[in-house]
Amino acid sequence: MKVAVIGMGYVGLVTAISLAEVGNEIIAIEKNSIKLEKLKLGISPIYEPNIQEYLKKHKENIKFESNYEKLNEEVKVIFICVGTPENKDGTADTRSVYEAINEIINNNVLAKDIIIVIKSTVPIGTNKDIEKLIKNKTNKNIKIVSNPEFLSQGTAIDDAINPQRIVLGTDSKEAIKILKLVYKKNNRKYVITDSNTAELIKYACNSFLALKISYMNELANICELINGNIKDLEKGMGTDKRIGKYFLKSGVGYGGSCFPKDTKALVKLAEREGYEIKTLEAAILVNKNQRIKLIEKAKKYYKNFNNLNIAILGTSFKPNTDDIRESAAIDNINILLNEKANIKVYDPVSLEIIKEKYKDSIEYCNNIDEAVTGADLCLIFTEWKEIKEYKLNNFVKYMKKPIVLDGRNCYNFNKIPRKMIYETIGNKK
Ligand SMILES: NC(=O)c1ccc[n+]([C@@H]2O[C@H](COP(=O)([O-])OP(=O)(O)OC[C@H]3O[C@@H](n4cnc5c(N)ncnc54)[C@H](O)[C@@H]3O)[C@@H](O)[C@H]2O)c1
Incomplete structure (x- = not known):
């Protein structure tokens, strides 16, 4: 199928590659001219193991562009993968998502039935807001689907080609059917839900992993006080199937473009609803201290x-x-x-x-x-x-x-x- 991916960062580029791997033709849109020029020359602007080889392999079926007009061709599905960094107050900055939506509107892409898939991590309610915004602009059958991404940098391509599950937040059976065709492979595991829950699943996962890390870091600090051994403690805990062996490593805390901003955004989302998520607030504080x-x-x-x-x-x-x-x-x-x-x-x-x-x-x-x-x-x-x-x-x-x-x-x-x-x-x- 012909699909578009918007935003060629860690998620977008890897999404484009993984969708090309299952036979889709991709129009990949990036607004940063330096990144775009590199991509057009077949050079990845980001480091990820084996990414160069994949770009070479798919040089014919991923076309890099800056112009949204290209989406007027036979594109049926548009994946939005732009960044949602942290605002000063800890909430998520969704301006790039709306910028992409406005480009879609202004370039007359809504003149035909399409599915817009939000892969960026966005606050709860964003998919519904976009749905409302778009309804006022067209009488075509446009579906908005929340499809959060769970890849990890460092293993991103493998993670995207073989995801442990694909979460689809929509009430449209038609959209689900088409997205299953885009994702193609048999034996995929889908979690189908409403868009608010899909958006929350993403924040919930990252925050849970951050909690685990902060908990282990506190145990590491206790180990230091009792002359214990954290690696043995990790083994002792990780062999318990109910706990699992992943994300039990202690260290100088979590970082990266996701855990710090997503944990803070979930605290803010809870606050917005009049709820205080105390476990997560503690995990954020522990992490801040651990880093030094x-x-x-x-x-x-x-x-x-x-x-x-x-x-x-x-x-x-x-x-x-x-x-x-x-x-x-x-x-x-x-x-x-x-x-x-x-x-x-x-x-x-x-x-x-x-x-x-x-x-x-x-x-x-x-x-x-x-x-x-x-x-x-x-x-x-x-x-x-x-x-x-x-x-x-x-x-x-x-x-x-x-x-x-x-x-x-x-x-x-x-x-x-x-x-x-x-x-x-x-x-x-
Ligand atoms: N990085 C990860 O490991 C990861 C994993 C899962 C989910 N996510 C989420 O996925 C989203 C993207 O993350 P990322 O790390 O790939 O971000 P990124 O900053 O690396 O990439 C975003 C890209 O989008 C481009 N862009 C921004 N606005 C655009 C527009 N209007 N049109 C075209 N291109 C535009 C930027 O130039 C940039 O290249 C975020 O919401 C993030 O929280 C990230």
């Missing part, structure tokens, strides 16, 4: 960071992505720069993005050796495979003082060289 744990630990070794050489390993918010949005490393770099530390950073894929942000206020390194050379302190924020597999003796060999504070529990305590000072989250040193 390494700095707190470092204060045991150094009273202040003035003129100290500090190596930062990992700047993306998690491995296998170049995304630095709400990454714990950023909070920490900012604090250290304020205290006039000399910072050297290494990250396998996000250095270019970090460079754009910090220009010449920090030093960018080509590898871990370079970053740790001469350092008084090393802080680890992302558990990239390369960082986990780094030769521990090199910390001793290259650092001025081999103090390594690891926010992602990368190494086994039994393998730490005698001369290295090593602290993690959830283990008493």
Whole structure:
């Protein structure tokens, strides 16, 4: 089927690829001219494992455009995947979603029957609002379907090609039938519900995972007080099927473009309805404190960071992505720069993005050796495979003082060289 995908970010580009994988023809709309030019040349503007190969494979059936007029062709379904970042007050900023809807209206795309699918994470009631807005603009049969996305950056393409479930929020049987044709593959699992519930499912999932992380981080803090071992605790809990083994890792808190904003947006949505969601408010607060744990630990070794050489390993918010949005490393770099530390950073894929942000206020390194050379302190924020597999003796060999504070529990305590000072989250040193 001919479908359109609007917004070529992490979700939109991967959605376009996954829909092309099952045989659809895609018109992909992006308004950012730099991203668009790259895409037209077959270059992905984002990092995701294997994305280049997929772009090459689908170069004939994904056409990148900026012009909404192209949607007047035989497009039957339009997926909206634009960003919904956080407003200053914690609510979701849906301006890009409405901008896309207005482009659709203004370019006369509503002159035929179509289905508009909202994949962006939007506040409860947004699909219904869009339905009302569109009803006044056309007498055609336009259906609005909430279809939240659950992919994780780093495994996004696999997640989108083989989703654990597809949530469709609509009361239109016709729209469901057509979307099942778009998603095509047999044995898909669908959860069909109303649009308000579909919108809430997305916030509920991200918030539940954030709760799990904050809970584990609090347990890690207790482990440190009782001289316990967080990894054994994770195993002890994760082997219980009722709990499950995922999202039990402790560390310097959650980040990224989704959990921080979606948790706050759900608090605001509850507030709007006159309800206080106390569990989530606590999880957000725990996360805020957890993100500066390494700095707190470092204060045991150094009273202040003035003129100290500090190596930062990992700047993306998690491995296998170049995304630095709400990454714990950023909070920490900012604090250290304020205290006039000399910072050297290494990250396998996000250095270019970090460079754009910090220009010449920090030093960018080509590898871990370079970053740790001469350092008084090393802080680890992302558990990239390369960082986990780094030769521990090199910390001793290259650092001025081999103090390594690891926010992602990368190494086994039994393998730490005698001369290295090593602290993690959830283990008493
Ligand atoms: N990133 C994730 O892991 C993830 C996972 C699930 C859901 N989501 C949700 O999906 C949505 C998109 O997230 P993302 O991370 O892909 O965002 P993103 O910021 O990476 O990408 C959004 C893209 O949309 C483009 N855009 C904005 N307005 C446009 C318009 N009017 N027309 C055409 N293009 C436009 C932007 O230029 C940008 O390239 C958000 O609501 C997010 O919460 C994200």
